[in-house]
Amino acid sequence: MSGAPAAAQPDPRTIPHRGLITVSIMLATVMQVLDTTIANVALPNMQGSLQASQDQINWVLTSYIVAAAIMTPVTGWLSDRFGLRQVFIVSAAGFVATSMACGLATSLEEMILFRLLQGLCGAALVPLSQTVLLTINTREEHGRAMAIWGAGIMVGPIIGPTLGGWLTETFNWRYVFFVNLPIGALALAGMVLFLPNTPKRQRGFDFFGFAMLSLFIGALQLFLDRGEQADWFASAEIWIELGLAVSGLWVFTLHVTGREHAFIDPKIFTDRNLVTALVMIFVVGMILLAGLALLPPMLQNILGYPVVTTGIVLAPRGVGTMISMLVVGRLVGRVDTRILIFTGLCLTAISLWQMSGFSIAMDETPIIVSGVVQGLGLGLVFVPLSTLAFATLEPRFRADAASLFSLMRNIGSSVGISIVSVELAHNMVISKADLASHITPFDPNFTNVASTMPLDETTMMAVLNQAASAQAAMVAYVDDFKLMMIISLCAIPLLALMSPPKKQAAAGGGDSHAAVME
Template sequence: MAMENSDTAVPHRGLITVSIMLATIMQVLDTTIANVALPTMTGDLGASQDTITWVLTSYIVAAAIMTPVTGWLSDRIGRRELFLVSIVGFTVSSMACGLAWNLESMVLFRVTQGLFGAAIVPLSQTFLLDINPKERHGSAMAMWGAGIMVGPIIGPTLGGWLTETLDWRWVFFINLPVGIVAFLGCTAYLPRIAKRLRGFDFFGFAMLSLGVGALQLMLDRGGEVDWFSAVEIWIELGLSITGFWIFAVHLLTGNETFIDPAIFRDRNFVTGLVFIFIVGIILLASLALLPPMLSRLFGHSTIRTGLVMAPRGVGTMISMILVGRLVRMVDARMLVVAGLALTAWSLYDMTGFSPQMDDRLIIVSGIIQGLGLGLVFVPLSTVAFATLEPRFRTDAASLFSLVRNIGSSIGISIVTVMLTRNMQVNHAELSAFINPFNPALRAISPGAASGDPTALSQIDQLVNAQALMISYINDFKLMMIVTLCAIPLALLLRKPSAAPAAPAAAHMD
């Protein structure tokens, strides 16, 4: 019987959803939860400030390479079986990360963790679409989107609390109880899906892996080696372009490629990929900017930073709950436009940040942005798959996750580069006014105007703070412009009802 044709076709739908979401949140949390623990890991693992970042890079690259092959693996060994293996492998790898004794062992275990965790998010999206009838896809994607979007927000806070209260190793140990419960729930209730044998396109996979892996390495390592002044970045850029180009040609001309090119004929899905790329840029780029800003300019501790950013997650949760119901009654395209407008509004508010303000504007803009991104994410996840044949779902979900992650990496790299470069430019421009002939300087600090070293040091700290704040504001302006430019893309989406119903191809044994 087809899994999506009847509301009673799948028993224990609620328990299946809880088990799937536990695994999803566990995997998504690990993309950000370890970030705040890196300084503590450095000494324990015998690493330097430059090499400890491989703890993050190894995980990101491994997950990016394995994500596109999720569809083939699920067809080959079974979707249920792959999900269970992924949960077990991810949980065991997490425990191994917590027991790591040096940097080499940690990087090895993080690679393993990324390889096993890559399939969890796309498979969870596929399962939620399969076990729910089409009229409930909006609610299902609201539940899935809440885990995907709230996870990165609470990750740094939870990681900081665990590191300060217990030990950095608990950042990984915390996955054990979650993984066990998720595995037991999925083992007991997850339905079996009929396997679909297809050959493995090794050449296509190798070229896509080369392109994705080299791109992720370039984006993650660029800031450390000063981007294109380093030969390493040029090599990685060349490898990435080569891999993507050969893969695109192979996809168009080859036979039995591991991603069926017919998937790109669906306009909603292709437009959804563009949108989720933009959402990835905005979501994690802003999350990457705010914690260091609150720490460097406002002097907030890790815990307080988490508390200030928590309302953003609350806004996302509220939005997800509301939009799960609204998507059945309101044109999804209007919801996407409204969400992008709210997101742009929040970014506009963020351009008014000042080192002298309190936390109120940060909290309010965070809530508005959480509401906006929630309004975009759920309808987008629903409409992107609404006109797609069910047999393409797993491949489509893996591409959806891959593009979102690439967007996040590119967004973080762009705002980080701009922050550093603009900081230098702004500091130089502001410093030009620090001279003994400036009446404003003589009025504020006569000692600095007369050349007193202590007073000049204090003025330099003020200049640094202002230059850094202006740089953050420039980043927020850029993200606001990107968000506004994305709004017209909503016109390319089609109403799900306008497309013919696709034949159901996912069956339970």
């Protein structure tokens, strides 16, 4: 929806306590991002405690994802209508309260309800933190600000499973939610004390547009999340969800383009950098969380790593991301931003190529090396892309654009996880059938192996079947890594659509001190 442009404000450098504001909002951001992955490892323990089936316990994740996805686009309107400070504080407080309620839940119904409310409260935290950092820093400082923001966004999901596993093993699954209390309390204290008040813009609420967008997002998330469990298009549920998603998107598109005061102002999509960045962050979301969805089960189920060891082996990926972001924050503005993104995509593709060489007989070295390379690559993509997306955008569109940026990253993650899960299951069956076809008394390789195994025929066949299953699973994982490598390479040509840095400066230089903070 359009509204009156926000008045230009004083130099952001005059805003006091910028460092403390940054720490406070980043604590809230990390708290929310952690919850996208930290609860996954606790599901088995949660399932027994809440007396839920495998299908039912998955709604603990689904309810949170769907609620957060639906509420994310409305963040811009809420911050304009009620004030960014007020919405941020209420969202953080609600997130902490619902986290405690999740930890105290005594039934599956309570848990799903509290997780849904947690998703509604937490949806605004990530886009608002990005908006605040863009607002309290001048354009010259946006690269460094986005490096700080990106560190929280990308490292959070990486350490989530490790922290969740440690809390579950050391205490119990309830502490996966209780851990938000100290983090949230510090974040809230900082925001209440230091976050400035914000001017408000009168914007009417386009309920029909919001309803259609919510229908699309909610149905799409259910389609992606429930597809594997419901056997995809063999299920009527999946067809209904797909139909609702397509219908919602179609009606929303017609509504936005044909209405003067639509839920999302169509003018926001005239900024080529933003539109291109939205497509690219969709791809980054696919690669980041899809990879995190593949590696832990591969390490635990095939290589036999314990949960804590899995976290330690994956930790260097986060270290690589942190190093990359610290470096790239200083390079943005000095080096062509598109070159940084190109380098990051190439490094990401190289890491996935390295991962396509994984085998059952390998040690930790290939996992650590490829993880560091991928961390460096994703950091080089995420920070410049976050900066470039807003380089030529009017400041009044920042909150809406930040919401769309987070939404596309989350949808990309859901799509990526669904794609790799489908391909993994499909390729595992094919590889297993191919390997099993060679286990016959007429195959000389089988005869040679059988002669060295002092086992009876039944036991020998069971051992060989287990080995074939593990090998087939590894082949399927390798195929997924190859697919992700191709996806990352396909994003490179999009860089040609983005404006070079000199044009960015020309287009946005006049807005360097325009902000929405008081």
